[in-house]
Amino acid sequence: MNIIGISAFFHDSAASLIIDGKIVSAAQEERFSRLKFDKRFPEKSIEFCLQNASLRFQDIDAVIFFEKPQVKFNRIMENIIKYSPFTFKQYMSALPEWVGGKLTLRNRLKKFIKRKCKNWKGKIMFSEHHLSHAASAFYPSPYKDAAVVVMDAVGESASTSIHIGEGNILRPLLEQNFPHSLGMLYSAFTSHCGFKVNSGEYKLMGLAPYGQPKYTNLIKDHLININEDGSFTLNLKYFKFHRDLKMTNINFNKLFKCAPRKPEAEIDSIYMDLAASIQKVTEEIIELIIRHAKKITNKNNLCLAGGVALNCVANGKVLGEKIFDNIWVQPAAGDAGGSLGAALAANHLYFGKERIFNLDKDLMNGSLLGPDYTSKETRELLIQSGANFKEEDETQIIKILTSQISKGKIVGLFNGRMEFGPRALGSRSIIGDPRNKEMQKTMNIKVKFRESFRPFAPAVLKENCSEYFELDSDSPYMLFTAKVHENKLIKSEENLKTEFSLDDVNNLRSSIPAVTHIDNSARIQTVDENSNYFFWNFLKNFKKETGCPILINTSFNIRGEPIVCTPIDAFKCFMGTDIDILVINRFIMFKEEQNMNIYKDYKKNYELD
Amino acid sequence: MKLFLFLIYFILIVPIGIIRTLLGVFLRNKNSHSNWKIKTHYSDMNKTK
Numbered sequence: 169m170n171i172i173g174i175s176a177f178f179h180d181s182a183a184s185l186i187i188d189g190k191i192v193s194a195a196q197e198e199r200f201s202r203l204k205f206d207k208r209f210p211e212k213s214i215e216f217c218l219q220n221a222s223l224r225f226q227d228i229d230a231v232i233f234f235e236k237p238q239v240k241f242n243r244i245m246e247n248i249i250k251y252s253p254f255t256f257k258q259y260m261s262a263l264p265e266w267v268g269g270k271l272t273l274r275n276r277l278k279k280f281i282k283r284k285c286k287n288w289k290g291k292i293m294f295s296e297h298h299l300s301h302a303a304s305a306f307y308p309s310p311y312k313d314a315a316v317v318v319m320d321a322v323g324e325s326a327s328t329s330i331h332i333g334e335g336n337i338l339r340p341l342l343e344q345n346f347p348h349s350l351g352m353l354y355s356a357f358t359s360h361c362g363f364k365v366n367s368g369e370y371k372l373m374g375l376a377p378y379g380q381p382k383y384t385n386l387i388k389d390h391l392i393n394i395n396e397d398g399s400f401t402l403n404l405k406y407f408k409f410h411r412d413l414k415m416t417n418i419n420f421n422k423l424f425k426c427a428p429r430k431p432e433a434e435i436d437s438i439y440m441d442l443a444a445s446i447q448k449v450t451e452e453i454i455e456l457i458i459r460h461a462k463k464i465t466n467k468n469n470l471c472l473a474g475g476v477a478l479n480c481v482a483n484g485k486v487l488g489e490k491i492f493d494n495i496w497v498q499p500a501a502g503d504a505g506g507s508l509g510a511a512l513a514a515n516h517l518y519f520g521k522e523r524i525f526n527l528d529k530d531l532m533n534g535s536l537l538g539p540d541y542t543s544k545e546t547r548e549l550l551i552q553s554g555a556n557f558k559e560e561d562e563t564q565i566i567k568i569l570t571s572q573i574s575k576g577k578i579v580g581l582f583n584g585r586m587e588f589g590p591r592a593l594g595s596r597s598i599i600g601d602p603r604n605k606e607m608q609k610t611m612n613i614k615v616k617f618r619e620s621f622r623p624f625a626p627a628v629l630k631e632n633c634s635e636y637f638e639l640d641s642d643s644p645y646m647l648f649t650a651k652v653h654e655n656k657l658i659k660s661e662e663n664l665k666t667e668f669s670l671d672d673v674n675n676l677r678s679s680i681p682a683v684t685h686i687d688n689s690a691r692i693q694t695v696d697e698n699s700n701y702f703f704w705n706f707l708k709n710f711k712k713e714t715g716c717p718i719l720i721n722t723s724f725n726i727r728g729e730p731i732v733c734t735p736i737d738a739f740k741c742f743m744g745t746d747i748d749i750l751v752i753n754r755f756i757m758f759k760e761e762q763n764m765n766i767y768k769d770y771k772k773n774y775e776l777d
Numbered sequence: 778m779k780l781f782l783f784l785i786y787f788i789l790i791v792p793i794g795i796i797r798t799l800l801g802v803f804l805r806n807k808n809s810h811s812n813w814k815i816k817t818h819y820s821d822m823n824k825t826k
């Protein structure tokens with residue numbers, strides 16, 4: 169049975185394909201359209217899923233959309249009525265979109281399919297938003313049974329939900345509804361601190377360690393009422409998102425005695441303190457929710473999804489609390505992953521198919537579910553781009569990369585299938601030496617063109633993880649943060665400070681300074697032989713030559729750009745940045761050997777995120 | 778289209794909103810110790826609602 173799952177029209181559209189329960193392909197539309205967080209109907213992603221599996225539309229048995237448009241529309245309208253006359257702007261912005269096609273999604277899907285295949289006999293289906301997330305977390309996990317927690321901004325109306333998964337059955341237990349939403353609360357602070365909603369949450373999390381959680385009590389006394397069972401109510405007096413296009417209102421500014429930060433303005437310490445405070449409150453709430461999930465399910469395993477589950481700092485803390493024996497987080501925890509969950513929900517819950525699962529390994533194929541390119545295709549595309557390249561075998565490439573990286577060079581690494589989800593995991597990554605104290609600054613400013621305070625993540629050989637980090641579980645998808653091990657830290661007066669400024673990012677904090685955040689934490693990716701063989705082999709060799717089993721791994725893109733998808737995208741990014749060496753599968757390119765007149769104004773192509 | 782939406786908002790939505798708000802004053806449920814709602818099943822995947 170072949171099922172296509174689709175998520176679209178909110179943020180980060182995507183399509184996924186499962187064949188007889190096996191996850192075959194998945195990709196976000198932004199990677200093909202080159203428009204970050206593209207929310208349009210994912211035509212190109214669907215095309216890719218079919219092509220990759222050599223299928224035609226007539227081979228597809230069902231197409232399932234990741235949420236219920238009618239229910240979502242009802243919630244929006246109810247909200248508009250409830251808070252009228254203050255909802256005029258929201259109404260005028262939302263209504264045309266809904267009337268213009270979102271409401272008649274079934275017909276739109278039918279038309280799209282008809283264009284691909286005249287007499288298609290398959291089913292068009294609709295999952296619930298939180299079911300899609302829950303299914304994306306439970307079915308690919310390596311657990312036979314588990315508690316499943318979904319936390320995001322909002323779907324149809326649920327914002328937080330607890331489910332139970334047993335075998336191929338997933339059941340809902342509890343949910344909380346909009347406007348009481350942890351995702352919305354975090355986004356409100358994201359927006360107040362001058363970052364974009366739906367993409368800047370990650371920056372806020374990265375900023376939090378610079379600040380002091382001075383406002384946690386103020387938040388808990390005024391903004392949110394938290395119950396012992398993890399449920400909560402927001403005090404809407406301080407917010408605007410439920411009735412307007414903005415997140416917060418004047419009462420919010422008065423409460424914290426600070427106006428919203430202008431995007432790109434200098435970051436004052438108050439914004440760092442706000443970031444630290446909301447991060448702390450979020451962690452406390454997540455812990456209560458997860459404790460409640462444990463209480464009502466009594467399972468040993470936990471699966472997480474929804475945008476809030478991308479908060480790897482909170483995930484790391486929950487892991488450390490050992491509320492559950494094991495935790496698995498869907499790598500595409502945001503709405504893109506809903507496409508995969510919807511397809512899996514249809515397969516197991518609607519068609520009643522048995523679940524294939526493996527206690528040792530999840531079913532995500534290391535999240536390497538996107539396109540790859542043969543040598544022939546790569547060569548043609550590189551010639552077309554005007555690249556000057558050489559072909560080498562894998563051993564030779566790894567040898568060159570190891571030696572160049574340890575000399576301070578930065579590498580663009582494009583290898584095999586593209587990752588599904590927001591993180592690059594070694595297939596579309598920029599790589600550097602974590603021991604190099606200049607590397608964080610250089611990579612942020614000269615390569616990624618992004619804010620200098622933002623940390624980089626370490627990719628570490630799984631077997632060496634606990635030597636360097638206080639983490640004793642796997643983190644193959646960079647979804648858990650943990651402290652760098654005490655014996656790798658550098659003890660100096662500078663490093664004993666607890667109050668930081670943005671300049672402190674340059675202090676030498678550990679033997680791997682480029683991946684040690686200001687609070688000595690790191691967002692870890694553990695790499696093993698099975699998840700990404702080439703990357704693992706590369707790390708092995710780097711360790712053999714340098715003694716260090718770690719590389720900096722950041723996504724292969726610049727600020728505002730979707731992660732590169734094709735060899736052409738990779739070559740353009742290489743030429744537009746200070747990346748020194750580019751590897752695309754078995755092809756290697758050095759910057760000094762390229763025609764430097766190509767793609768000079770790369771940065772201007774992308775709007776800041 | 779914009780004018781039509783504008784009229785609907787002020788002729789229909791705002792009055793309904795006001796009536797609802799007035800009713801809501803009497804029906805408000807305060808002092809709850811939990812905001813969780815029990816959910817027993819997912820809705821039919823064949824339907825958009």
Ligand SMILES: [Fe+2]
Nearest residue numbers: 320474475503
């Ligand atoms: Fe979501």
